[in-house]
Amino acid sequence: MSAVLPNNAAPAVQESPGLWTLAWRRLRQDRVGMVCLVVVVVYLAMMVASFAGLVAGDWNKERGVSYANPSFLAGAENLEAREVTNRDGESRAKPVDLSDIDPLAPRYKEWEERAAKIAVTEVKRSETLPFGGDKWGRDVLKKAVKGAEISIFVGLTAAFFATLIGTVLGALAGYWGGRVNDFLEWFYNIFTSIPYILLILAFAAVFKRGLDTIIVILALTGWTGIYRLVRAEYIKHCGREYVKAAQAIGASHASRMFVHILPNASHVILVQLSQHVVSFIKAEVILSFLGLGVPVDLVSWGTMLAEAQNELVIGKWWQLVAAGAGMAVLVTAFSMLTDSLRDALDPKLK
């Protein structure tokens, strides 16, 4: 009898790893993918820190002279800055003396006294900034960080909502088929028959400008690709045995759609989400450049590039490089991460 007992304490059955565990393991072996993941995480952390005001909270402060040189170019000549200082000097020159004919002349003294009481703090503007300054002497590096926050925020939220719309519609069309599918396919055809960029501009024409608007526009126009893929996944999974089994134990339609099938399509959705973040960041930059994106009191990579166009002609390249490089690094890392993610989630593809 006692011989049976040890059996109960036998080592527990080894649990087989799930999809996500396996994917994570494969991703960890992908060195390039991991480096990209680190870069993306650093950018996201920067975005959160900037959002919380920990970094670049004072990007709007005019710290340096106009078009201040970057610190590593401290010695270089800066004609624009000098011109501005000169102009200031001229305006401070004494005005023409009108006291003989001016009826208000007796009050000059009173005004002078009153003016003297008002404290004017002369901000000492520095000649150089870490990565140069813009036209108003704002720190380009801080602007780039703040711009990254706005651009990434727009990319992430717009991609999230586009994925949400695409997933829900795709699930409905794929799961129900028939009339629902016909209607949604019609809807899809309408959206895809208009060239994408034209669709965005048409939406931008009727909406007001603002950060929320640009997210809405990108989400409302960008869901079509996701819809198509999710629909295909649902059609594939609908007839599978596990869904039939769920039906047999009395799972509702909603439960079958979103509890049973959705996790099995989630890898497709995740890769799509990640792809759309990249393309929406690019789209935001272009829209903001055209003045259809973020409002003027905010800064994004797109508005920085819009300023950079005129600055380059007078030799001020730092804003172009800051915004361009900031964006290029993130976009490269994000798209390579997407590739790694796809390989990790779907090993059959390799």
Place this chain on the structure above:
Amino acid sequence: MTAYVVRRLWQMIPTLAGVILLIFFLFNWVGGDPAQVLAGKISNPEQIANIRKQLGVDQPYWYQLLVFVKQVFTFDFGRSWSTNEEVSRILMTRVGPTLTIMVPVMLIETSLSVLFAIMVAYVRGSLTDRAIMVICTTAMSISFLVYIIFGQWLFGFILGWFPVQGWSESYWKNLLTYAPLPILLAVAVGVAPQLRLYRSFFLEEINQDYVRTARAKGLPEKKVMLKHVLRNALIPILTNVGIYLPGLFVGSFLLEVFFSVPGLGREIVTAVNRSDFPVIKAVTVYLAVLTMVVNLLVDVMYKFVDPRVSFK
């Protein structure tokens, strides 16, 4: 074949109706009252009522929709709200410059990327292949804006090889003087993503059995690649070109804005900024029709590229 084309044309009707509804919904309903925008800051209720009457927005929605449908089928969208130019005239005169730039872009871009792709695919896995792929990925991640700003500055301003911007009356002067720089920049940007895509198409074909058969029977490599592989990879390439084709008419609006080319793309951006709804509505509807027609043409062309394709 005829039956297929007729059925496809028949299927376009609901989609076109949907496009008309979508645009009507956007511009006549979401867009709000255009009279407020047009009357400007100093306006009185009478002025606004007057403008509303002129534009016909005081009519009930069903009537406005009817007017819009009539406009679509008579090619008469009235006049632009901001310049008072006839919309049909705007479209006609702006298409030329856009195509002057975009047709060469399309031809050069496609032939270059197909050529490079087949070369890269042939030496797949080698250092050259990997290096080119890394370059492509990096090139794709830089914003189009940066390319244009930098290219215009370098080639137009510093080196002075091309005019910085401009456009003239003469077609040849445009094509030979003003168009080359925008074309060059568009090609430089467009080749990388297409090269990557086409490479994957070629790789798919290179691993097929018929390639091994062709090699086994002793065909020279040139023939294997250019005759067998290229022909088979042409189908996905054709699809891809077909997707981009309608975009040709919108042009690269960024290029047109930067190089002040009086094309359709710049016209749209201006119209969006001025809330010039008739122009945007007209462009959107006709480009949607064009897209559907192009899609049909591409599907018909499959038959010529690949005789195995049959129309169901």
